[in-house]
Amino acid sequence: MTDYNDYFDEVIQAHEAIEQWFAETQDDAALDQLLTRFSPRFSMISPRGRELDFDALQTLFRMAGGKKNGFRIELSELRGIALNERGATVSYHERQSDATGTQTLRLSTVVFEKQAGGKVIWRHLQETFCAE
Numbered sequence: 001m002t003d004y005n006d007y008f009d010e011v012i013q014a015h016e017a018i019e020q021w022f023a024e025t026q027d028d029a030a031l032d033q034l035l036t037r038f039s040p041r042f043s044m045i046s047p048r049g050r051e052l053d054f055d056a057l058q059t060l061f062r063m064a065g066g067k068k069n070g071f072r073i074e075l076s077e078l079r080g081i082a083l084n085e086r087g088a089t090v091s092y093h094e095r096q097s098d099a100t101g102t103q104t105l106r107l108s109t110v111v112f113e114k115q116a117g118g119k120v121i122w123r124h125l126q127e128t129f130c131a132e
Contacts, residue, residue, distance in 0.1 A: 002058075002128065003080075003083075004078075004083060004088060004090060006082035006120055007080070007083075007088045007090050007106055007112050007120060008078045008090065008131060010037070010112065010120045010122075011075065011090065011092055011110065012075060012100055012102065013077060014037050014122070015033070015064075015073045015075055015094070016073075017033075017034050017037070018034070018073065019071055019073045020066040020074060021034055021061060021064075021065055021066075022064055022065065022067070022071040023043070023066070023068055023070065023071040023072075025038075025064055025065065025066030031058075031062065031065065034061065035058060035061070035074075036056075036121075037121060038054060038057060038121060038122045038124060039054070039113060039121045039123045040054050041054065041123065042054040042057060042122055042123060042124070043123075043129070044056075044124065044125040044126070045123050045125070046061055046127060047104070047106055047127045047128055047129040048066045056064075062124065063075075065093070068098050069092075069098060069099040069100075070097075070098050070099030071096070071097075071098045071099075072096070072097050072098070072099075073094060073095070073096055074094070074095040075092050075093065075094055076092065076093045077091075077092055077093045077097075078090060078091075078092045079091050079092070081109070085114070086113065086114055087111065087112045087113045087114045087120070087123070088111075088112050088114075089109065089110070089111050090109070090110055090112070091107065091108065091109045091110075092109075092110075093105065093106070093107055093109075093130070094106045094127070095109050104129060105129070105130045105131075105132060106127045106128060106129055106130060107127070107128050107130050108125060108126065108127045108128075109125070109126045110122060110123040110124065110125045110126075111123045111125075
């Protein structure tokens with residue numbers, strides 16, 4: 001891999017799947033499929049500074065699945081930060097909105113791992129709320 005395109009594609013595809021998971025009622029198989037994008041050693045710092053591991057992420061997804069009417073995620077400003085043979089670090093802006101009119105803007109940075117077979121998985125995510 002000589003560029004960030006596979007990683008940018010993963011950011012986009014993962015957010016499409018997350019958007020769908022939060023907005024629509026789906027079965028456990030859909031959740032299992034979504035979770036395959038994340039490392040079992042996944043860690044995250046939420047916009048409010050909460051630390052999550054893979055189990056906490058799974059619980060969050062399970063609790064919120066299908067419960068955000070009109071949920072949308074818009075991505076912009078995808079940027080490569082670091083690229084190597086074992087993964088990459090990228091940043092992006094993420095605007096979330098729902099049917100109630102609530103909107104948040106986040107600056108996110110993700111560390112990806114590339115597995116031996118070439119699959120890209122999420123290893124760490126840091127999200128920070130941004131002012132409009």
